[in-house]
Amino acid sequence: MSDIEESLTLQPRYDADGLVTCVATDAVTGEVLMVAHMNDEALRRTIATGEAWYYSRSRRALWRKGESSGHTQSVIELRVDCDQDAVWMRVEQTGPGACHTGRRSCFYRAAPLGQSAATVTLEFRDAERAFDPAKTYKPK
Amino acid sequence: MSDIEESLTLQPRYDADGLVTCVATDAVTGEVLMVAHMNDEALRRTIATGEAWYYSRSRRALWRKGESSGHTQSVIELRVDCDQDAVWMRVEQTGPGACHTGRRSCFYRAAPLGQSAATVTLEFRDAERAFDPAKTYKPK
Numbered sequence: 001m002s003d004i005e006e007s008l009t010l011q012p013r014y015d016a017d018g019l020v021t022c023v024a025t026d027a028v029t030g031e032v033l034m035v036a037h038m039n040d041e042a043l044r045r046t047i048a049t050g051e052a053w054y055y056s057r058s059r060r061a062l063w064r065k066g067e068s069s070g071h072t073q074s075v076i077e078l079r080v081d082c083d084q085d086a087v088w089m090r091v092e093q094t095g096p097g098a099c100h101t102g103r104r105s106c107f108y109r110a111a112p113l114g115q116s117a118a119t120v121t122l123e124f125r126d127a128e129r130a131f132d133p134a135k136t137y138k139p140k
Numbered sequence: 141m142s143d144i145e146e147s148l149t150l151q152p153r154y155d156a157d158g159l160v161t162c163v164a165t166d167a168v169t170g171e172v173l174m175v176a177h178m179n180d181e182a183l184r185r186t187i188a189t190g191e192a193w194y195y196s197r198s199r200r201a202l203w204r205k206g207e208s209s210g211h212t213q214s215v216i217e218l219r220v221d222c223d224q225d226a227v228w229m230r231v232e233q234t235g236p237g238a239c240h241t242g243r244r245s246c247f248y249r250a251a252p253l254g255q256s257a258a259t260v261t262l263e264f265r266d267a268e269r270a271f272d273p274a275k276t277y278k279p280k
Contacts, residue, residue: 005241010251010260021175023163030170035161035226048256075253079265081246082239086175088247099222101145106221107228111150113215116188120150125219 005082012043013085019055020085024098026105027076027090031126033098034106038087050075052091069136071095096130100137104130145222152183153225159195160225164238166245167216167230171266173238174246178227190215192231209276211235236270240277244270 004011012020019037026033038046041062042053052065052073066072073091080087097104108127111120144151152160159177166173178186179195181202186193192205192213206212213231220227237244248267251260 008262010262021161032228047251050253077250079247079250082241088172101222107219110217110219111187113190122148122150
C-alpha cells in the first residue's frame with residue numbers, strides 16, 4: 001500500500017465495478033456539489049481535457065457533465081486520495097446548478113444532530129431551485 | 141426516486157455491501173479531508189452523537205474516527221445527497237490531521253490537467269506531514 005500512497009504515478013484502485021468515487025466541490029465556495037463515479041475512461045478524459053466526465057451506474061454509460069443540461073464543469077484542480085480509490089475535483093460549475101433536481105448542489109438536506117430515534121428527520125438547507133429540470137432536460 | 145429526493149425522512153440507499161459514501165470537509169477551510177464509508181450503525185451513531193463514525197471495509201469493523209490516533213472529528217453539519225447514497229459532513233478535525241499517512245488531508249497529490257499519456261504523473265500538494273504516523277498509531 002505504501003507505494004500507492006507515496007507514488008507520483010496515478011494508479012487508480014478501481015472497485016469490482018471498475019469505478020472510483022469522485023467528489024466535486026465548488027472552487028469558489030468550497031461546497032460539495034455532487035458525489036459521482038468515474039471509470040478509467042472518464043478519469044482519463046477528465047485529466048486530458050479539464051472537463052468533468054463521469055460514469056453513470058444507472059445508465060451504464062460514460063457521461064460528460066452538462067451534455068444534456070449545458071451545466072458543464074471546468075476542473076480547476078484534480079487530486080487523488082492516499083489509497084487512490086477516490087478523486088477530489090475543485091470545479092467551476094457552469095450555469096445555475098449541478099443537481100438534476102434543479103438545485104445548485106445535490107446536498108440540499110441536512111440531518112440535525114442529536115437524533116437517536118429509528119426515524120431520522122431531515123431539513124431542507126439551500127434547497128431552493130436554481131433551475132427548472134423539466135425545461136432543462138428535454139425528452140429525447 | 142422522487143420520494144427519496146424530496147422526502148424529509150432519512151432513507152439511506154445502501155449499496156450491496158450495506159454502505160454509503162461519506163465525504164468529510166474541514167468546516168473552516170472547506171478542504172476535503174477524507175472520503176470513507178458508513179454502514180447503518182456508523183451513520184446512526186454519527187447523527188446521534190455528533191462524532192464521526194465510519195465503517196472500515198478493510199478491517200470490516202465499525203470505527204470511531206480518532207479512536208486510535210486521538211484525531212477525532214466533531215460534526216458541524218451532516219447532509220445527504222439527492223438519491224441518499226452519499227453523505228457530506230462538515231467537521232472540526234481534532235489534532236493535526238485526518239490521514240493515516242500523517243497529512244492533514246488524504247488528498248495530498250494532484251494530477252496536473254492536460255495529460256493524455258498512458259502514464260499520468262502526480263504532484264505533491266499540501267503533502268507535508270502534520271504528524272508522525274509511527275508515533276501516533278501505536279502497535280497493539
